[in-house]
Amino acid sequence: MENYQVGDLVYVKTKDTQYRGIVMPSLEEDMLVIKMENGYNVGISKERIVSIEKIDRGETPRYKKVGITPKRREDLKNISILSTGGTVASRVDYNTGAVHPAFTAEDLISTFPELLEIGNISARPLMNILSENVLPLHWKRIAEEIKKEVDRGAEGVVITHGTDTMHYTAAALSFMLDTNIPVVLVGAQRSSDRPSSDAPLNLISAVIAASEPIKGVYVVMHGESGDTFTYLHEGVKVRKCHTSRRDAFRSINTIPLAKIYPTSGRIEYLRDVDRLEGEDPKVEINTNLEEKVALIKIYPGIDGEIINYYIDRGYRGILLEGTGLGHAPEAIFPNIRYALDSGLLVAMASQCINGRVNMNVYSNGRKLLELGVIPCEDMHPEVALVKMMYLLGNYPLEEAKRLLTVNLKGEIKKSTRFDCY
Amino acid sequence: MENYQVGDLVYVKTKDTQYRGIVMPSLEEDMLVIKMENGYNVGISKERIVSIEKIDRGETPRYKKVGITPKRREDLKNISILSTGGTVASRVDYNTGAVHPAFTAEDLISTFPELLEIGNISARPLMNILSENVLPLHWKRIAEEIKKEVDRGAEGVVITHGTDTMHYTAAALSFMLDTNIPVVLVGAQRSSDRPSSDAPLNLISAVIAASEPIKGVYVVMHGESGDTFTYLHEGVKVRKCHTSRRDAFRSINTIPLAKIYPTSGRIEYLRDVDRLEGEDPKVEINTNLEEKVALIKIYPGIDGEIINYYIDRGYRGILLEGTGLGHAPEAIFPNIRYALDSGLLVAMASQCINGRVNMNVYSNGRKLLELGVIPCEDMHPEVALVKMMYLLGNYPLEEAKRLLTVNLKGEIKKSTRFDCY
Numbered sequence: 001m002e003n004y005q006v007g008d009l010v011y012v013k014t015k016d017t018q019y020r021g022i023v024m025p026s027l028e029e030d031m032l033v034i035k036m037e038n039g040y041n042v043g044i045s046k047e048r049i050v051s052i053e054k055i056d057r058g059e060t061p062r063y064k065k066v067g068i069t070p071k072r073r074e075d076l077k078n079i080s081i082l083s084t085g086g087t088v089a090s091r092v093d094y095n096t097g098a099v100h101p102a103f104t105a106e107d108l109i110s111t112f113p114e115l116l117e118i119g120n121i122s123a124r125p126l127m128n129i130l131s132e133n134v135l136p137l138h139w140k141r142i143a144e145e146i147k148k149e150v151d152r153g154a155e156g157v158v159i160t161h162g163t164d165t166m167h168y169t170a171a172a173l174s175f176m177l178d179t180n181i182p183v184v185l186v187g188a189q190r191s192s193d194r195p196s197s198d199a200p201l202n203l204i205s206a207v208i209a210a211s212e213p214i215k216g217v218y219v220v221m222h223g224e225s226g227d228t229f230t231y232l233h234e235g236v237k238v239r240k241c242h243t244s245r246r247d248a249f250r251s252i253n254t255i256p257l258a259k260i261y262p263t264s265g266r267i268e269y270l271r272d273v274d275r276l277e278g279e280d281p282k283v284e285i286n287t288n289l290e291e292k293v294a295l296i297k298i299y300p301g302i303d304g305e306i307i308n309y310y311i312d313r314g315y316r317g318i319l320l321e322g323t324g325l326g327h328a329p330e331a332i333f334p335n336i337r338y339a340l341d342s343g344l345l346v347a348m349a350s351q352c353i354n355g356r357v358n359m360n361v362y363s364n365g366r367k368l369l370e371l372g373v374i375p376c377e378d379m380h381p382e383v384a385l386v387k388m389m390y391l392l393g394n395y396p397l398e399e400a401k402r403l404l405t406v407n408l409k410g411e412i413k414k415s416t417r418f419d420c421y
Numbered sequence: 422m423e424n425y426q427v428g429d430l431v432y433v434k435t436k437d438t439q440y441r442g443i444v445m446p447s448l449e450e451d452m453l454v455i456k457m458e459n460g461y462n463v464g465i466s467k468e469r470i471v472s473i474e475k476i477d478r479g480e481t482p483r484y485k486k487v488g489i490t491p492k493r494r495e496d497l498k499n500i501s502i503l504s505t506g507g508t509v510a511s512r513v514d515y516n517t518g519a520v521h522p523a524f525t526a527e528d529l530i531s532t533f534p535e536l537l538e539i540g541n542i543s544a545r546p547l548m549n550i551l552s553e554n555v556l557p558l559h560w561k562r563i564a565e566e567i568k569k570e571v572d573r574g575a576e577g578v579v580i581t582h583g584t585d586t587m588h589y590t591a592a593a594l595s596f597m598l599d600t601n602i603p604v605v606l607v608g609a610q611r612s613s614d615r616p617s618s619d620a621p622l623n624l625i626s627a628v629i630a631a632s633e634p635i636k637g638v639y640v641v642m643h644g645e646s647g648d649t650f651t652y653l654h655e656g657v658k659v660r661k662c663h664t665s666r667r668d669a670f671r672s673i674n675t676i677p678l679a680k681i682y683p684t685s686g687r688i689e690y691l692r693d694v695d696r697l698e699g700e701d702p703k704v705e706i707n708t709n710l711e712e713k714v715a716l717i718k719i720y721p722g723i724d725g726e727i728i729n730y731y732i733d734r735g736y737r738g739i740l741l742e743g744t745g746l747g748h749a750p751e752a753i754f755p756n757i758r759y760a761l762d763s764g765l766l767v768a769m770a771s772q773c774i775n776g777r778v779n780m781n782v783y784s785n786g787r788k789l790l791e792l793g794v795i796p797c798e799d800m801h802p803e804v805a806l807v808k809m810m811y812l813l814g815n816y817p818l819e820e821a822k823r824l825l826t827v828n829l830k831g832e833i834k835k836s837t838r839f840d841c842y
Contacts, residue, residue, distance in 0.1 A: 130748070130783060130784070130785055131744070131745075132719075132743075132744050132745065132748035132749060132750055132751075132785050133750050133751050133752070133785070134721050135721055135722050135750070135752075136721060136722045139721075163745060164744035164745035164748055165720075165721050165744055168720065168721050169721075225839065240744070240745065240773050241773055241774060241775055241842075242773050242775040242776040242842055243745060243746045243747070243771050243773045243775070243776030243777055243778065243779065244746065244776050244777065244779065244837075245775075245776065245839075245842060247842075248773065248776075291722050294723075294724075294727075295718055295720050295723075296718075297716055297717075297718040297742065298553075299586075299589065299716050299803070299806060300555050300556055300557060300560075300586050300589050300590075301556050301557045301712050301810075302715075302716075303715075303734070305734075306715075306727075306730070309727070309730050313724070313726075321718065322553075323552070323553050323585035323586055323661070324552075324553065324583075324584060324585035324661065324664060325664045325665065326664070327551070327553035327585055328553060329553055329554050329556070330553075330554050331554070331556075350664050352661050352662055352663050352664045352669065353662060353774065354662055354663040354664070354666075355663040355664025355665050355666065355669075356664055356665065357664065358664065358665070362551060363551070364551055364553050364554070382720070385720060389722075416665075418646065418666075421662075421663055421666060421668075
């Protein structure tokens with residue numbers, strides 16, 4: 001019955017029904033996966049199959065299995081890929097239709113041998129978790145492993161990551177790392193064994209970016225819903241803004257740094273990027289984080305006692321995700337005052353997401369400033385939260401307050417751009 | 422010294438400095454406000470003025486004071502404007518530069534007599550609060566006052582409102598009102614005594630919308646940063662997405678209903694709108710709300726005990742603003758289970774803001790569904806929160822759960838549009 005191979009057009013009969021489509025690679029021995037004409041994949045348990053008729057011989061499968069330690073090329077940079085899990089390194093369970101993390105970094109290279117034309121790739125798995133389960137302790141581990149890679153000669157590092165919290169991790173690494181090489185986080189919105197997956201182009205783009213003479217922490221994801229280009233985003237100015245689109249990630253309050261055309265390998269810079277050439281790759285890490293920082297999103301009728309709850313639990317910082325230019329209901333001012341009197345760092349970002357906090361315009365904001373609330377400028381809430389964790393983990397309160405409004409890693413832009421809303 | 426009037430070009434000397442500009446209307450007797458060539462207004466205490474030289478006589482001021490009860494025109498609809506406060510009805514305190522709520526609805530009509538060409542306008546102030554201080558009890562009061570206006574013959578109602586929480590109020594009114602006339606919320610991002618104010622065009626557009634044969638609750642705000650057109654948004658599909666731009670409000674997961682060109686009075690519908698003609702205006706209100714509903718935004722490292730806190734405080738609903746397609750860290754699953762076991766309604770919206778919650782794709786979402794978490798479809802978090810308050814205020818738990826995923830007022834769209842991200 002196994003008279004077919006990946007890529008063949010087949011006609012499959014089961015006890016109940018029939019399917020016509022192209023044979024896809026399957027990770028489960030007992031499942032046949034075919035892509036139907038409507039574009040959907042279907043997984044058929046081999047037990048259920050009565051007959052398989054080969055209608056047409058398929059092309060050679062696009063990706064061949066290759067070894068992962070090919071000969072080193074002097075003209076290419078050493079790029080390390082560290083996988084952490086998520087859709088970019090996941091597969092569909094065709095029994096249930098759910099997506100599970102599965103591929104290791106080695107699998108990725110086997111699946112996308114084009115990567116070996118861009119860099120001297122080494123790859124290893126760090127962890128295998130969906131990004132909704134990523135914790136600050138994982139940020140620390142990723143930072144430590146990046147350092148190991150650089151110490152071993154990596155000139156660029158790619159981190160494959162689930163998209164749900166990739167922007168939090170990117171912000172954390174931005175503050176924790178001091179490096180002169182590129183560290184590029186990359187994810188995917190469709191798992192890499194789906195024909196519509198964005199994983200190949202995103203991953204290839206990430207390796208292109210990691211080979212560039214730039215430094216710092218970046219995120220690479222699709223730039224539009226097609227497969228034309230990807231964007232290189234600053235790690236401290238990017239956010240997942242759509243649940244499902246391939247171009248879910250957007251730069252906030254700035255434009256992306258570059259467009260990457262993965263099929264041609266071209267990279268088009270859209271604004272100045274921190275560049276550093278001719279130095280030995282290095283990275284210093286500071287993994288001190290204060291995890292007792294809470295994010296509270298403001299809404300009409302919110303109970304201010306929630307602030308007291310965090311004070312009582314020993315929290316050291318509270319980020320208010322306020323309304324508009326950075327406001328909160330006056331009803332919770334006594335709680336905010338109590339938090340400040342208790343020695344907490346209380347800061348303000350906006351739930352508008354776009355734009356800059358400006359607490360000088362309205363009386364509400366002025367009163368909050370007078371209380372001692374720190375305005376987070378044009379940082380979106382997720383970045384402000386992570387920066388507070390970093391500052392409170394490393395500095396005394398007053399210095400943390402001061403540094404929160406100082407640009408450290410590109411997270412605060414002096415002027416607001418109006419072409420990026 | 423008072424040899425000048427509003428509109429004149431003057432040269433003002435004070436003890437310290439000098440100014441050249443156009444005399445603007447001032448609400449404080451002891452302040453002279455002039456608009457300088459750079460576009461900024463400056464307030465000068467008359468005590469400080471040494472001399473004022475009139476350089477050029479200005480044009481007649483654009484807006485004349487008019488009475489607010491002009492003769493009723495049979496060809497126009499009866500439109501009630503109710504003011505609640507906010508920037509659209511605010512003025513700058515030139516002593517401090519801060520903005521305070523000040524204008525009443527009557528002031529608005531005096532300032533914008535064009536309104537009287539669009540409808541038979543009556544106006545009265547309801548309250549005078551900045552929208553960051555608006556509470557569910559204010560939503561109820563606004564609903565009750567809208568009913569009073571309709572009972573008195575209003576055929577369209579405009580609510581002027583601060584922008585910070587205008588979308589929460591719009592959602593609340595959408596659920597609380599059952600009406601066959603338009604109720605239009607309108608705000609402004611620049612106070613109405615600033616030359617750059619968006620208040621006039623927004624307010625005129627709102628009255629245009631309130632005169633249309635449409636029904637339901639809407640929001641009208643600038644459609645771009647210029648003064649060309651405004652957008653008519655569905656009250657349940659709109660959100661403040663920028664801290665400061667005039668076009669801060671955006672329709673989420675749908676396009677706006679219409680473009681309004683306030684200078685010509687033209688309205689261009691972009692999709693189908695609920696229309697009803699030839700019936701007597703009516704409104705039924707249901708102001709039952711369960712205020713003990715909490716919004717919790719998920720982030721890496723969030724302490725699940727916060728859920729227990731709300732359970733212990735007698736909360737009846739928790740909206741999780743999860744990551745991606747609707748996920749939460751597995752570490753807090755026991756707390757979520759405890760909330761569900763305690764009889765709370767626990768629902769899931771996405772902090773991506775755009776897109777639809779789909780908890781069938783990944784194992785994390787599936788487990789949450791199995792626990793009993795209700796997915797909020799394509800409702801953005803603010804609307805989902807308000808809908809939970811409404812449902813839990815009116816229905817037993819199981820019916821509230823069921824209705825949360827049923828479209829009641831346009832808040833859930835069956836298909837996701839891809840032209841509105």
